[in-house]
Amino acid sequence: MKPLLLLSLLISPFCLLAQQQPVLKIKGSVKTELTLSAADLQRMPRATATIKEHDGKDYTFSGVPVQAVLEAAGAPVGKQLNKATLNTCLLIRCADGYQVAYSLAELDSSFTNNVAIIADQVNGQPLPGNRGPFRFIMPGEKKLARSAFKLEELIVVSIKE
Numbered sequence: 804m805k806p807l808l809l810l811s812l813l814i815s816p817f818c819l820l821a822q823q824q825p826v827l828k829i830k831g832s833v834k835t836e837l838t839l840s841a842a843d844l845q846r847m848p849r850a851t852a853t854i855k856e857h858d859g860k861d862y863t864f865s866g867v868p869v870q871a872v873l874e875a876a877g878a879p880v881g882k883q884l885n886k887a888t889l890n891t892c893l894l895i896r897c898a899d900g901y902q903v904a905y906s907l908a909e910l911d912s913s914f915t916n917n918v919a920i921i922a923d924q925v926n927g928q929p930l931p932g933n934r935g936p937f938r939f940i941m942p943g944e945k946k947l948a949r950s951a952f953k954l955e956e957l958i959v960v961s962i963k964e
Contacts, residue, residue: 825936827872827921831959832891834877841936844923847871852920852942854950864940866922869893869910869957878959884911890962895939898953905941905949907959917943921954 827844830836847867856862874880879888884907891907908914919941923930930938937954944950 827937827954828956829872829876829878829959830956831894832878832961833873833959835875837872837876839872841923844921844937847875850918850920852918852922852940854940854942854944854947857947862925863927864920864922864938865924865927866920866937866940869919869921869939870912872921872957873907873910873959876959879907880911881913884908884913888961892960892962894956894958894960895949895951895954896956896958897951898955901951903939903949903951909941917941 824840827839828837829839844867848871849865850868851863851865853861853863870880873893878893879885879891884891889906889908893905893907893910895903895905905919909917910919912918919939922938922940923936925931925934930936934952939949939951939954941949
């Protein structure tokens with residue numbers, strides 16, 4: 804066996820181990836910044852949301868309610884989301900540089916009946932590579948512009964003038 808081939812066979816398993824698994828970071832104006840793996844998200848409470856995609860068909864996504872992730876990080880949710888914290892927003896950053904924003908009130912069950920989720924599955928299957936591994940889903944919106952693909956970071960920002 805040629806030395807170069809032997810060396811590549813020996814190194815290959817270590818290269819695979821060194822590759823990072825996808826994670827979602829939650830940071831900003833939170834009590835505890837988090838880095839959540841797909842396995843971490845699987846252990847959290849789950850919810851589903853159905854939206855109509857650009858092809859006109861309904862798709863059912865499953866994942867973690869955004870409110871649960873924000874609560875785990877110590878962002879103001881529920882009773883903590885009040886007059887003093889209603890200027891707080893969530894900036895969503897994606898792998899391709901796309902960014903969208905929501906006010907925390909738009910994502911909180913004490914303000915809305917819509918349950919935004921961080922989806923990792925669609926119709927019972929993992930999200931396709933060009934749309935995952937995590938996707939932000941907000942049911943009830945007329946346009947899908949804020950349904951962001953390839954989530955990397957959720958950043959909680961308090962807006963003050």
